[in-house]
Amino acid sequence: MELDAAGRSYPAKPSDVYLYATCLVDQFAPEAGLDAVRLLEREGITVHFPEGQTCCGQPAYSSGYPDEARAVARSQLDLFPEPWPVVVPSGSCGAMMRHHYPKLFEDDMVLGPQVRALAERVFELTEFLVHVLHFAHPDRGEQCTVALHTSCHARREMGCHETSSALLDSLDQVDVTEQARVEECCGFGGTFSIRFPEISEAIVSDKVESLRACGAQKVVSADCGCLFNILGRAAKLDQQAGRASPSLEGEHIASFLWRRTSEAPR
Amino acid sequence: MSQPINFHPVESFKERGRSVVNDPAQRKNFRSAMDFLQGKRRAQFPERQELEGLRDLASAIRRYSLAQLPTLLEQLERNLTANGIQVHWAENAEDANAIALDIARRVQARKIIKGKSMVSEEVDFNHRMQEAGIEALESDMGEYIVQLAGEAPSHIIMPAIHKTKQQIAQLFSEKVPGVPYSEDVDTLIQVGRQVLRRKFAEADIGLSGVNFAVAETGSLCLVENEGNGRMCTTVPKVHIAITGIEKVVAKLEHVPPLYSVLTRSATGQAVTTYFNIITRPRQPGEKDGPEEVHLILLDNGRTQAYADAQLRATLQCIRCGACMNHCPVYARIGGHAYGTTYPGPIGAIISPHLRGLDQTYPLAFASTLCGACTEVCPVRIPITELLVRLRNEAQARPDSEDATLRGSGAGRTKLATAVWRGWSLVYSRLGLYRMTSWSMSRGRALSPIDQGAWTRSRTPLVPAPKRLRDLLRKRRK
């Protein structure tokens, strides 16, 4: 068992894990999910994808609809019958399952204990790669400079900014540069971006600007929500400026890691 | 100087936010101010362990005080009274102003000089006094500037943070007789000093806030840098202090850790210039100090927060402002947009109790829930959790047991309720989800170019041709 800085304990390397891909990855970024599977399988782990998975329920939870969130969360609880770790390629959804599920079912005498036990074995992908699998693979890619954007939930609820950056640091040919105000939110905030579009736009525009200015060739993140927000904004600005090639590129960290460390670089 | 009360109806929050967001000069002001304050705070806490230990201690002190709040308030009252300080209780703003007016009339006061007090802003003290024919003049430099401009503070620690020195130079040259336009900050401060020095000497009453009220000794503690707080509490014949009922601490020895974490979190100072402990009015033989000292203890909705085991944490606040200094939303829209006395994250969680959730619920939604506020809060208020709780309350069925606050359910709409019910149905029924997500992938070519608020600022989100579950199924074959 290993302890991280925040005192969380980690299991020894398991034979099997569940992948909880999240609704965004399933529908909008399946390649990132596939690369997460590849990263895990390479370590000799059997990855199970419960077909019943839909969404963790966070959108309703953070929008102030706890009953609706609970109904969705309830439908996910029985997807993980074996005591295997549940790996989530998103700090935000991981935090929902790990920290907020127990609160949602706090008063439930029947489901409460089940939820708490499940929460204990939910891991964000990068923390799992670092603390459980001790990720160490030679970097086969070309020299490049990247910036890391860590989602606020990954950073503040899961403490995963350190694991993401440890993974990038383990790649010899990758220089990690830091954008200004690296800890600041990208302005997505789920339904916040829809409710307060002008404020959200102001925040994400500043994020795009700081990422463009920091000298990185691309931004890497372990959360699709932030990536879609940041890259979508950058692309819109490019359109408006009539730029033919993107001024900011980005990639999910699972894809970035797999691409650089797999036998046949893509 | 006769602006209406610092409160705007809830509907105009978005508009006010928009007007700042679309003003590059204001955006730049706020950005540099926030960067400055964040940097100063960071420098005060080089060691994470010390910071977290101090936050634990400060939080424990505040929770300990609140747990025995009624007992401590009675002890405070007893000890203050024994010390010769008169204690008054106010349920709301009207009570508080009436108490102050009674005192003012009894001593035939015409001029009140004010030290910084957000509670006095909360009760709209200045305008109520003015209506009664009494001058109430702010003496904190930032407060003086915003009062001169006919505005309200936009930050609880730095009231004039939204103003540039050019704007202040312009303001002084227009409003202060005989002052030429100068952008030199030292010159501007000396103008304030000269004007207000006279006012301290002339005032009949000094009004101040309170940072900590100590039950054990019957003392009022004030934290400041300028010296105007000391002037207001020392020079006039009468001193009136006004504070929320939550500001009490049990013991004098609880003060040093709170003071330390307050100044370091607020402005990144190890200590302020002055720390002022007031325990009595002028005693026989003493040659200065007020002859009368009064304390007004204000509820104004705080007992509602107190009644709820979760929301009670709101009252732990020591008003450092670190939550607003680190809030990405506050940094973009500034304090005035909130339309409440207390802006930023703390404003979003305290204002519903002061004003009713019906008047304030949009503030609870005006957050990305990024947690920066919670991370810096020196007394560990779980601000993001409380924001989510207030969102729940805002949309609860008004007749349900989830609706526990004044104004609960005010943000509930039929449309939003139906949308989230539908969403919940799709994502909790696998068949429905499969069908919906499958058709989204199949019909990706038909994905709308206009996705409303999303595509206002971003390119459209387009589903992948195959879902992850499809790719995995294919891979297994």
Place this chain on the structure above:
Amino acid sequence: MRARERILGRLRATALPHPPEPPEVASWYAGRQRNETRPQQIERLRSALEAARAEVHDARDAAWPAIVKGLAEAKGVRRLLAGSGSPDAARLAQALPAGIELVCFDRPIDDWRDELFDTIDAGLSRAKGAIAETGSLILWPDAHEPRTVSLVPPIHFVLVDVGTLHPDFHTAMQAGRWAENLPTNALLVSGPSKTADIQQTLAYGAHGPRELIVLLIDEEGAGK
């Protein structure tokens, strides 16, 4: 029912039955003691004060009146305010030249408010103690040395005996048993008056003294 009873009634109805354990303030401070020597403490005090833009001078007890005189002359002080009947005032009176008038605070402020505000250039007071960690002077005004001596004049001279140094605020408070004997008004002063209310630009001399001049009185020369 009065407001008091209604407020307390609401609080009582919802107060928790068992308050949490008292916070362990003393042990927290005990755990972070630096255990510095007196000279180290003096240096810590000095550097904190200087960082806050106070002027700090070392003095033997016999020498401080002459130092104050020299500084007052250099700064153009014409009227210098001190407490009444204090030995410090008497000693300073001996040292001051004809051009500098020593004003004793021997009447209630109400009798000479305008004169105090408009004509006094400097004040002299003696600190009860000091706090090394934050560079704070502990002032304990009384009938002889009123509160406004350290507040209204633009220049404030303070005498501090280095023997009264404490490592931190909590320790000073506990050692002096403040909870049992607080005066009408107790103060910590940690520099000249200042403000950053205009565009976060620091400016000195907001409402209190523009200059804080500290004389560290050290008979053993431990601070040297």
